[in-house]
Amino acid sequence: MDQWKIGGLTLTWLDGGVTHMDGGAMFGVVPKPLWSKKYAPNELNQIELRTEPILVQGFGKNILIEAGIGSGKLSEKQKRNYGVHEEASIETSLNELGLTVKDIDMVLMTHMHFDHASGLTRKNGEEFVSVFENAAIHTSAIEWEELKNPNIRSRNTYWEENWKPIESQVCTFSETFEPINGIKMVHTGGHSDGHSIIEIHTDGQTVYHLGDIMPTHAHENPLWVLAYDDYPMTSIYEKQKWIKPDTWYFFYHDAVYRAVKWNGEGAISESIKRRANL
Numbered sequence: 001m002d003q004w005k006i007g008g009l010t011l012t013w014l015d016g017g018v019t020h021m022d023g024g025a026m027f028g029v030v031p032k033p034l035w036s037k038k039y040a041p042n043e044l045n046q047i048e049l050r051t052e053p054i055l056v057q058g059f060g061k062n063i064l065i066e067a068g069i070g071s072g073k074l075s076e077k078q079k080r081n082y083g084v085h086e087e088a089s090i091e092t093s094l095n096e097l098g099l100t101v102k103d104i105d106m107v108l109m110t111h112m113h114f115d116h117a118s119g120l121t122r123k124n125g126e127e128f129v130s131v132f133e134n135a136a137i138h139t140s141a142i143e144w145e146e147l148k149n150p151n152i153r154s155r156n157t158y159w160e161e162n163w164k165p166i167e168s169q170v171c172t173f174s175e176t177f178e179p180i181n182g183i184k185m186v187h188t189g190g191h192s193d194g195h196s197i198i199e200i201h202t203d204g205q206t207v208y209h210l211g212d213i214m215p216t217h218a219h220e221n222p223l224w225v226l227a228y229d230d231y232p233m234t235s236i237y238e239k240q241k242w243i244k245p246d247t248w249y250f251f252y253h254d255a256v257y258r259a260v261k262w263n264g265e266g267a268i269s270e271s272i273k274r275r276a277n278l
Helices: 023-027 076-081 090-096 114-120 141-148 164-169 232-242
Strands: 003-006 009-013 018-022 046-050 054-057 062-065 106-108 121-124 127-130 136-140 170-173 176-180 183-187 196-202 205-209 248-250 257-262 268-273
Touching: 018 023, 023 046, 106 176, 114 121, 127 164, 136 141, 136 164, 136 176, 136 183, 141 170, 164 170, 170 176
Parallel strands: 062 106, 106 136, 136 170, 205 248
Antiparallel strands: 003 009, 009 054, 018 046, 054 062, 121 127, 176 183, 183 196, 196 205, 248 257, 257 268
């Protein structure tokens, strides 16, 4: 597991699994000769996307950002289509830190697509149950409503088994919300109508997790948005608003970097690499 200490916080990336999604879909209208220079595809034109929840410690609580793809929930067809080579082993990761799933106090969800939310529940016999049974689970009210009432486009990624078992644990918000002093969730829309980002303050520094409006370091250009985005112009606007020079950004999906800081010209000035790539 990779850890990053910044200010008074420790961020630990847990083993939440991995997907390999179509590179063209992940970069929308951007031509492959451009995006492939920044994020290499495999022979199937897929790019590696980690699904590794970030454990934030230092606020007196065990806070999880995102939840991974879970384990034992995907069919063989889904694994093939989504390029899932590894499923999650969150409990093992937590045990290595001297924790269990019962020690997680809150889970912050930027949105509830299957590759972020499947790890919230697990199969127990013939039913699904909550994994983080003692945690408050935070997401935007818009995201929660769409999750429960998906449309013809979103029903393939909003799964009933990912929300019904946790319904009593969910806390929703409208525009902004501070689940604890030092952390703010901000509704942005874009990738989904209810998508949110996370802003963290520690010892005079501010760091951001922009969720899937900037899933990897290669998406720093505001115009490089996903074909999966429901509202791409909103994603562009929000990226223009939130991507700033000399500011740390950390990632859930990136297979190369854990965190990145850009200078005023858009070049990486500082970075924390994923250990597998050192």
